[in-house]
Amino acid sequence: MIKAAVPQVGVIIANYNNGSYVGQAIRSVATQTFRNLSVVVVDNCSTDASDVLIRETLSRLGDERFKYVRNDCNRGQAGAMRTGLVRLDGAPFVCLLDSDDYLYADFIARHVEAHLNTDFPVALSYCDSHIVDGAGGLLAGTAWWFDSQQGPDSCRRIDPLRVPQLDCQSGEMNFARSGAVRLNTTWTPHQASNSMTSMMLRRAFVDLVLTPSDEELKLYVDYYLSTFAALLTGTVSLADALYAYRMHGANSHSSEAVLGGQYNSSRRQWEPIRNSVWRLVLRALEDGRGRVEQSFGVHKVEQATTLVRLALRTDASGWRSRLQRLLLSA
Numbered sequence: 180m181i182k183a184a185v186p187q188v189g190v191i192i193a194n195y196n197n198g199s200y201v202g203q204a205i206r207s208v209a210t211q212t213f214r215n216l217s218v219v220v221v222d223n224c225s226t227d228a229s230d231v232l233i234r235e236t237l238s239r240l241g242d243e244r245f246k247y248v249r250n251d252c253n254r255g256q257a258g259a260m261r262t263g264l265v266r267l268d269g270a271p272f273v274c275l276l277d278s279d280d281y282l283y284a285d286f287i288a289r290h291v292e293a294h295l296n297t298d299f300p301v302a303l304s305y306c307d308s309h310i311v312d313g314a315g316g317l318l319a320g321t322a323w324w325f326d327s328q329q330g331p332d333s334c335r336r337i338d339p340l341r342v343p344q345l346d347c348q349s350g351e352m353n354f355a356r357s358g359a360v361r362l363n364t365t366w367t368p369h370q371a372s373n374s375m376t377s378m379m380l381r382r383a384f385v386d387l388v389l390t391p392s393d394e395e396l397k398l399y400v401d402y403y404l405s406t407f408a409a410l411l412t413g414t415v416s417l418a419d420a421l422y423a424y425r426m427h428g429a430n431s432h433s434s435e436a437v438l439g440g441q442y443n444s445s446r447r448q449w450e451p452i453r454n455s456v457w458r459l460v461l462r463a464l465e466d467g468r469g470r471v472e473q474s475f476g477v478h479k480v481e482q483a484t485t486l487v488r489l490a491l492r493t494d495a496s497g498w499r500s501r502l503q504r505l506l507l508s509a
Contacts, residue, residue: 186295187215188287189270189382191263194233194278195223195253199313200425202236207281207422209240213288217270218245219263223253255397256375257389264385273382275400279425280308280376286421290379293360293415301362302384303408305377306417309354310437313427317352318437322424324371324444326361326416359418366409366483368453368490375401376422384408387474390467391459402456410460410483411475454491461487 190208194201201220208218220237222229230249237245248262260275267273272294276282286306293304307326310319320343344353363370372378378401388407389400396403408414426437426444464471464484472480 187270189267189273190218192220192276193259196225196227197278198227198229198232201278203281204278205236211287217268219266220247221259221262222249254393256400257396258393282422302381302412304379304415305372307420308424309420311423356419361416364413372405390463
């Protein structure tokens with residue numbers, strides 16, 4: 180066995196008016212099995228009792244790894260992330276936990292293992308999640324869009340290991356862990372990862388590509404960063420649900436009910452949102468071409484730029500044929 184010093188991981192807990200949930204989010208980080216953490220709780224000028232609740236929770240914890248910053252206005256998801264990044268202690272890996280979600284105890288340890296695989300280093304890892312309601316009751320054992328390309332098969336057997344065991348005496352669910360990890364080396368317009376909380380990123384990568392303003396990325400930082408990572412480095416997905424994604428009825432995006440099937444998690448139309456994020460990625464590639472090319476090479480940046488442009492002007496049915504022609508002419 181090789182013994183090596185584990186890297187420090189920075190965690191940013193971003194909160195806005197989630198006073199009912201932020202305490203659990205903070206405690207879920209404090210109880211991680213992985214201990215080498217630097218944590219910043221960022222409140223985006225909440226108008227509920229969040230500030231008091233955050234201070235009380237941190238005071239009870241008495242954990243020196245935690246810092247607290249309250250923004251003087253709501254800077255959105257990207258702004259909260261930037262506030263936290265400035266105050267992290269040089270951690271090479273970083274996570275952004277939405278304060279209405281919470282992590283399971285081995286979330287960070289499993290992500291660190293995935294990042295430090297001996298196959299291929301990537302900028303981003305992400306995992307599956309359980310979907311819970313405001314009280315923490317389970318609504319779904321997976322996010323259906325997790326690691327998806329075209330959706331589920333029309334008919335298939337469900338592995339018994341994917342069905343949880345219910346302890347009726349304790350009321351607890353036991354979900355078996357598969358430990359499966361997959362390397363994804365290509366990007367397509369159809370793929371999905373998971374929410375912001377599902378991810379661990381390399382800090383240097385975030386510093387390089389997180390160039391849009393706070394106003395432009397009040398939401399959907401997860402989709403922006405996962406698209407960029409898939410285009411330039413590839414990603415690693417962990418098949419197990421390592422956190423709980425809460426749909427409590429007042430989410431900024433996931434405002435729909437869990438109806439089963441390939442449900443829409445939001446009442447908003449996804450295509451305009453998706454295209455606006457792709458345009459931000461394209462602009463960042465073009466405006467930062469010199470810096471990004473220095474890191475990834477001219478060919479990789481040209482390929483990424485071409486793929487995003489192609490996606491913006493091609494519907495889903497025409498993507499594959501146009502991509503094939505593109506690759507044949509390269």
